[in-house]
Amino acid sequence: MADKSRPKTRKDRIMDAALRIFAEKGFQSATITEISKEAGVSEATIYEYFGTKEDLLFAIPEKITNETLEKSTKVIPYIKGVEGKIRAILLFYVQLYQSNPHYSALVLLQLMSNKRFRQTPAHAAIRRSSHGLLDCIKDGIADGTFKKDSNPYLIRSMLMGTIEHLFIHWHMQGMPKRKTSIIDMLDPFIEIILDGIRTKKEESGLTLYLKMEDAHTFGKLLQKKDIEDTRGHSRKIKSDY
Amino acid sequence: MADKSRPKTRKDRIMDAALRIFAEKGFQSATITEISKEAGVSEATIYEYFGTKEDLLFAIPEKITNETLEKSTKVIPYIKGVEGKIRAILLFYVQLYQSNPHYSALVLLQLMSNKRFRQTPAHAAIRRSSHGLLDCIKDGIADGTFKKDSNPYLIRSMLMGTIEHLFIHWHMQGMPKRKTSIIDMLDPFIEIILDGIRTKKEESGLTLYLKMEDAHTFGKLLQKKDIEDTRGHSRKIKSDY
Amino acid sequence: MADKSRPKTRKDRIMDAALRIFAEKGFQSATITEISKEAGVSEATIYEYFGTKEDLLFAIPEKITNETLEKSTKVIPYIKGVEGKIRAILLFYVQLYQSNPHYSALVLLQLMSNKRFRQTPAHAAIRRSSHGLLDCIKDGIADGTFKKDSNPYLIRSMLMGTIEHLFIHWHMQGMPKRKTSIIDMLDPFIEIILDGIRTKKEESGLTLYLKMEDAHTFGKLLQKKDIEDTRGHSRKIKSDY
Amino acid sequence: MADKSRPKTRKDRIMDAALRIFAEKGFQSATITEISKEAGVSEATIYEYFGTKEDLLFAIPEKITNETLEKSTKVIPYIKGVEGKIRAILLFYVQLYQSNPHYSALVLLQLMSNKRFRQTPAHAAIRRSSHGLLDCIKDGIADGTFKKDSNPYLIRSMLMGTIEHLFIHWHMQGMPKRKTSIIDMLDPFIEIILDGIRTKKEESGLTLYLKMEDAHTFGKLLQKKDIEDTRGHSRKIKSDY
């Protein structure tokens, strides 16, 4: 609980400032001058730590992605069942995007369409994570959970595309506070897609959701916000999206 | 009537050049100088027609969107059935995005994350179109085609998000030619989603899909402005996406 | 006699200013800001005409060298005799260097030691001119005017090296006005060197000098300062060099 | 006495690195950072020893010039005859320039055109050395070895200018290995010039050249610093060399 964060290093201050400003104004419109003022350092100091404005840009997702993936790889193996894993991975994304809006704005609005970003270690990490999701889907097809004729790449695009779309629009509308946060939409939308590719007959119901004990493990591992239950609850939602 | 392909006007040449260059290099990296060279006019001429670089940017989707929507609004009313309408709308998007890659790159990679674009007539048109899709979904819920507890906003996000995701990735990978084009994924993915929200029991089945011959007709109709019906079909697709 | 030079073009004003400032402060210490002020144009205008600070640097000797060589190639062929030609070429250099001190400072003090300058058209012109001198020397060896065992490359280095040395020191001392200008040293020093490589016995005397009529032609062709006589006259010189 | 090759002092390491880098990239393009890395010290350490980048630049020739002149002043007095002395002095230059290309590049390409260098102790030493050469020439004129009407300043410029020219070009061409090194050109070129100013009649011939054994002695003396030989030296020389 104690604030173990000693006075932030200059480097961290720079990255924090840069994240905020890049996210708000875009990479090109952001200026090193502004970032340096926000970080309370001189412009030259920024170049001491990051050789280039673009290096600074790419350093931000690299740091965050690494931190996040580390957690993710520790947790996912403990989740039982293909669908649970899929839910867990998507939950990771949503939580990351939601808890760090500057980061999600940066990634979804700036970096997604940056070709050089794709040659970055940060993007490699993202690809790895995305590949993990794909593997879960393939496993589900292989073990008969999902229909044999499902296209796993398409499924993945549906899952990720929906999340990205939701966040992009949330950002573009100025991140309005809503009763129904995006995280609340996660289970309904996953359920729709999985329902569409499950080998029918079996009663979907609760067993398919991330189970109680899994969720518990999940929460502990994350050592963060409690995730008591990730079971689906598609309450009626009146979204002004 | 009049020859519709007379030597392009200066204004059109400018917009064509701008579309290509904005799409390829991004708005900020593109320069008026380069556009003027590509268009074969002087830089000053661009300012004759468009007050600002950003005005030029926004003029492009406005033109294309208007042209497209005009077609769309003529066609959709003739489609029978909620699902057919949904399919038709999405098919419009996919065809537009696929047939004009510069445009889809511009919209999906540049404009999507541009806040000022949202106050633009072009974006208003896009919103209208998007609203049409939402209305179809709501109609489907109201008339019992879809489950009562479906969240229409979420459904729309799934539909649009998937399409956008597929195109964004296609662009970011350099628009590779694939055996399975995105248009081939449309039916499978729509079916998965609709299947997940349909009030079951009723045999949805094949009749609801846009059939081969219908698709053909559809294509012709788009040209012709005469539209009869658009039922679907879902071919098996092995995508290497 | 009328001043045929209309108001100098911007480009010329820039080059004039740049020559003066580069010569005085050196390339690196000179700033575009200063040049632009001196030339009475904006900095951006300089980049309109010259893509780069270095491009501007190299454009200066290119222009001057071309102008000069043009004259030179028109005159030299009319000079009779190997020694006369040698004298004429060297006279060209000395006159150019003396009449345009900024240029000689630039070439001798800045460009001489600039490796990229050697890949420049201007330097190619200089090499051509230098090669012409070498050919004269070789001709002199071939026709028996000079000793068979003379090293023409060494001779050329002696001739050019002396001139360059004289001018470099003149510049480094702040270009003092002297009773004995460098041009006055030309004949004595040429005579010393030629005397050292001539096949002896023959009375050196006047015939070896650039002859009266040659000088006349020379002068007319140059259409410049009268060069009535370039005959050697090694007056006693008390130089404080 | 003391081991003269103990691990180099920091100061020496800095100067060595600086010499190499200044010579290769030029003063302005060289950076303190690069020099500090090459020397294996921190940038701040350089400022401990040298107040300024330019101070460091000027410290290098000062050191080398002092070392060299020390040797030179020990040797020259023992050379017999004006011409021998002249040869010896020039040989000093050529050997120094050739054996330490970084130094010659620095002096000939960087410092020669640096006005502040002229107010430096190092340059004073160079002037002194140059003055010694001038005195030899004047002595030769006074004692009838050279023609009365010779201009000693011009002669000196011819001698030094040729050497400098040869080295400058050698450097600018990337210091190619040649069968005929510059040192091999020394005698021929000196002979040409001296031949041009000698009071004729006397058979010049071989005796005037620095003889084989003299050259040998010369070389040894340079290494040994102990000079026994007291072979007759010529008439009074008014040389502060």
Added chain:
DNA sequence: CATGAATGAGACTTCATTCAT
């Protein structure tokens, strides 16, 4: 002594935009 860390000052360069012709 030695240095890691920081920065002030300024350079080059780019580009959207204007305006007289």
Added chain:
DNA sequence: GATGAATGAAGTCTCATTCAT
């Protein structure tokens, strides 16, 4: 209407130099 020419404004980046430790 079309443009060649010019530029104001700003941005990224470099580097010699300083100073507390």
